[in-house]
Amino acid sequence: MKDIKTYEPMIMSIIKKLGIKYHIDEYMQIGRITVFTAQNTFDEEKAKCTQDQYIYTRIYQRLIDTIRKESNYQKYHTTTEDTLMTTHSYRDQYDYIYFEDLKTNLNEREQYVFTYLLNGYSISEISVMLGVSNSTAKNIRKSIREKLSKV
Incomplete structure (x- = not known):
């Protein structure tokens, strides 16, 4: 199993691909947590892809979910x-x-x-x-x- 730090460039590239410009440290942490959980849930026998592809997909999906949750929260809670x-x-x-x-x-x-x-x-x-x-x-x-x- 690779060290989580080796996946940080992958996480950063996904952050840039999604156009995230604020709170990058928080999104990096979400990405690191996702790498950890993806490494523990990856099953080579069932997978139709490599572990790196699986981890990339999990990070991408998790960051999109986080963006959506943040967007919905702001949509309903921003009026003062x-x-x-x-x-x-x-x-x-x-x-x-x-x-x-x-x-x-x-x-x-x-x-x-x-x-x-x-x-x-x-x-x-x-x-x-x-x-x-x-x-x-x-x-x-x-x-x-x-x-x-x-x-």
Whole structure:
């Protein structure tokens, strides 16, 4: 088994190929961990490629997964309260008061889903953010509609 340091040029070439320009040390560490796990899971009898090809593929896939996770996190968590406050008009403040009044009829989970729906998120996106199935998110939306129709 080769030393992990011998794979560092491979990891760096994948980082450059993917266009990663920030937090390179973190991605290098992810690559090193991936090399270690790939070396331990590689089975010559089952493999249709060399160990180096297997490791390259595992590193590439792991870095892409990490980029996607980071992208999704930033997509849902980058808006700050200061940004929201500077973009509201007086009409928005009236809508906010009305919105808060509507939310008092909903439980906490329904309030989250209601807020996400108003911000344009799809049911599948909401289910991922809440960690529930699509059908659960749809049932929550149905419950919200029923409660708000009575208001």
